[in-house]
Amino acid sequence: MARGGRSGACGIDPVDEEGPVADGTTTAPVAAAASADRRPPARGSDFLQLDVGDAPVGGKADWLARRLRQAMADGRLAVGSRLPPTRMLAAELHVSRGVVTEAYRRLAEDGHVEGRRRGGTVVVAAPPARPAAPRGAGPCRGPAPVPVDRAGPGAPFAGEPGADAFDALRAAPARIDLTPGRPDLTAFPRTAWLRAERAVLAELSAENLGYGDPRGAPRLRRAVAAWLATGRGIRVEPDEVLIVAGTAQALTLLSPVLRADGIDGVAIEDPGSLGTRQHLRNGALATPPVPVDDRGVRVDALRATGARAVLLTPAHQFPTGVVTSGERRRELLLWAGDGGLVLEDDYDAEHRYDRPPAAALRASSADVCYMGSVSKLLAPALRIGWMVPPPRHRDALVDAKRFTDLGNAVLPQLALARLMESGGLERHLHLLRGRHRRRRDAMIDAIAEHLPGAVVHGAAAGLHLTVTYAPEVPDTELAAAALARGVKCQPLSWHRQAPGRPGLVLGYAAPPRGAIAEGVATLGEALRELA
């Protein structure tokens, strides 16, 4: 791929926004910038989450240029938007105006912005999230045929995936596990967790060992509220937080609540998580698909479904990795303002490698039902998550949680609260970011080597990437062949409702780099044999 330049649907491309997985079309960012009338007003350093304290000594201009590139990459500075006037930004950041001018000059040199006299400095092309060395690119291929025959040699991939698809895949013996959704579990902070448990057991009152508040332990709700404010831009009172046993439970709690509110379906992203779709359908909700393009879910298509609710992964779309653009965010918030309900599944937003995390949608609207968990921060086995529902659904969700299990177990809640309060969770996240980034890079390297015709999507954040490949081989067949060779992964088609290009969803966070390289090499062998 072209470093810092445009990248198309072919070649290795670790950028979310490039190479749309969903519909094969590409956007034309420069055209949008051509009309000055449509340009959003300049936004200041607050909106951009800039803090010059992060800048290295003597490297402020470089730092600022980098942060602005990140803001463009993740959509906070959409193509067509104006940068803040240099004088204003310099004042806000307490830096000299020369620092800002120099940063803007670098961006102009990169081709990302253009100076337009009275129009100010305008974003004309979003950069990729991380510079990557050029790699060999295979020939471009057309859209994939619909996989018809899914019956492969691996049983988990024979036929339509059932409710136990993930369990069956987990139970299948394999040498290397490249399924997505797990952080590096070898890094789980066992000592810190045990220390937190010890402190909790030492200080806990006997009453706290009884039946508790179904909304969760007050201390954890306070810690989560603080966590969401710091990391996700969501400012809520602890009483607005509901502790749940992960997002899977959140969806199950929501289903009857939504149905009671007259909502009989939840639109979902396509591609979008198979597990999410199964949960909603189990809750007797329809799941009309809405296509995802390189800016996120298509809000025009969402409106066309007539659905009153939509489930989204705006921070890092699953499985494509697209980060919802600023424009789409605004469209979504307009849709929500018209009475739509956004269910925001913020499953891995904290894992950013090449950019600061974009704020959650819930930060901009109380009409959003926010869901997060520690499954990708610490371990899925903890079964702790949280919801920040819209006020109108709060009481019904508390009732649903009470009936489901009377509330989460208390000891792990309090241990987690301590880990959040002490900064231990933040430190763990920092550690994970470094490890995950190295593993991601190892996977991208291995893909370039062993799957030369493949395109990588969504690698700028999260714990997984999606790779689309030469289309002749149905992905269930490829996944089955890989499993037969001892390598687990998920076929992209599991996560599709509409037909589309075949691919694999590969988790890079959990396995060590050697296993990643070996696993991807095995995928390459399997693909070559099948093709």
Added chain:
Amino acid sequence: MARGGRSGACGIDPVDEEGPVADGTTTAPVAAAASADRRPPARGSDFLQLDVGDAPVGGKADWLARRLRQAMADGRLAVGSRLPPTRMLAAELHVSRGVVTEAYRRLAEDGHVEGRRRGGTVVVAAPPARPAAPRGAGPCRGPAPVPVDRAGPGAPFAGEPGADAFDALRAAPARIDLTPGRPDLTAFPRTAWLRAERAVLAELSAENLGYGDPRGAPRLRRAVAAWLATGRGIRVEPDEVLIVAGTAQALTLLSPVLRADGIDGVAIEDPGSLGTRQHLRNGALATPPVPVDDRGVRVDALRATGARAVLLTPAHQFPTGVVTSGERRRELLLWAGDGGLVLEDDYDAEHRYDRPPAAALRASSADVCYMGSVSKLLAPALRIGWMVPPPRHRDALVDAKRFTDLGNAVLPQLALARLMESGGLERHLHLLRGRHRRRRDAMIDAIAEHLPGAVVHGAAAGLHLTVTYAPEVPDTELAAAALARGVKCQPLSWHRQAPGRPGLVLGYAAPPRGAIAEGVATLGEALRELA
């Protein structure tokens, strides 16, 4: 109360079977005893579960008299029944006939039995579960009117209890908490739990921190299967055990599974747990009431409802404390054999003071869906329980558990497994039994002193007792008045569907003895003021 004298509906009576709570009528024990025809045949030492190995050296007669008193107190030797002939019992126990004669003589001196020549030795009055000092007795009162006006000063008791009734009561400020359902939480084995957690964290593989088996950790399922075999007579494979987040969750998982099986209602005991009823109704199941008498649920009435399923607490009926008689067990198993489904809520069966625990119904039939938890063994805050469902519902329940939360949290499951394997849980239970028994005795003493007209039910086992009292005061009013004085308890009417005698359900396991005495004294004051 009259020590060792006759006890009717008046006077302290810690016997389950006296003064049936269910239908507001009283039995006439002495009249029953007068008709020799209706006397049950004499039962031997097997039935009485006597083992002379328990007797102290040189104290066999005393020991035997004590055990027989216990058998009378807990209803195994009902008023009107014959004691075994002295010669037969002596032979069975391998003691001299003089020991038995002496024991019978003491019981006759106490007024519990009478010698009736060819009629043998007949029980004429059940003693309290433990000898208590004589106390002043109040006047006898007739059956209670139906409580009409439930609006008292305490908000939790104003109007029909809603889904948040227990939370509201828990949140209400109070000095002393006599609500039922919690063991002595100050005894929670914090050190042993932490040690188990440390061992778990030291040996756990990273994979075990990922998404797990929705049925529960295999190690805990093995430990629970062993626990159920030893303590509850249930012999099942670990794969037949499903780990859940307590019985509340078990009921919520069951509802859609039962409905899918064409079962639209679950008959429940009356009186019976309000929480259970709320859970089943939340699951869109009807809850036709079936009266409970002094032998357990009335199976004839169960058949009359036409219900295909019934939820029972056979080991220690909630709230009356009745232990299901052998005859009723047989009737229930016949009903189950005819296609009925018994949901067995074995919530506190391990807590026996004056008798060994009866085996679970599930031990006798795979058509029983068994549910248990650690809420009364260790702490409700752990949210760990288990189900042993009938084979035909197993897969659907696993699916329901998967959709609900993908399975319980793993670390606490493994810590509990270690506690079960090491014998730590058994030791804890032994410790609890001693503490609970002393607290129960303190409560019975306090009731005798401060609620002289009251009758105690169901104190031979469990963590709570039910007390019925002078009937003019609706129990919600009394509970509200007590709460206004800083003492929490539950009105018996919360747990009734049909009208019946007012009463209170009082937990004695969690509060210390001083608080119990003070709390019951406050109840007495409140009752005197209201009466």
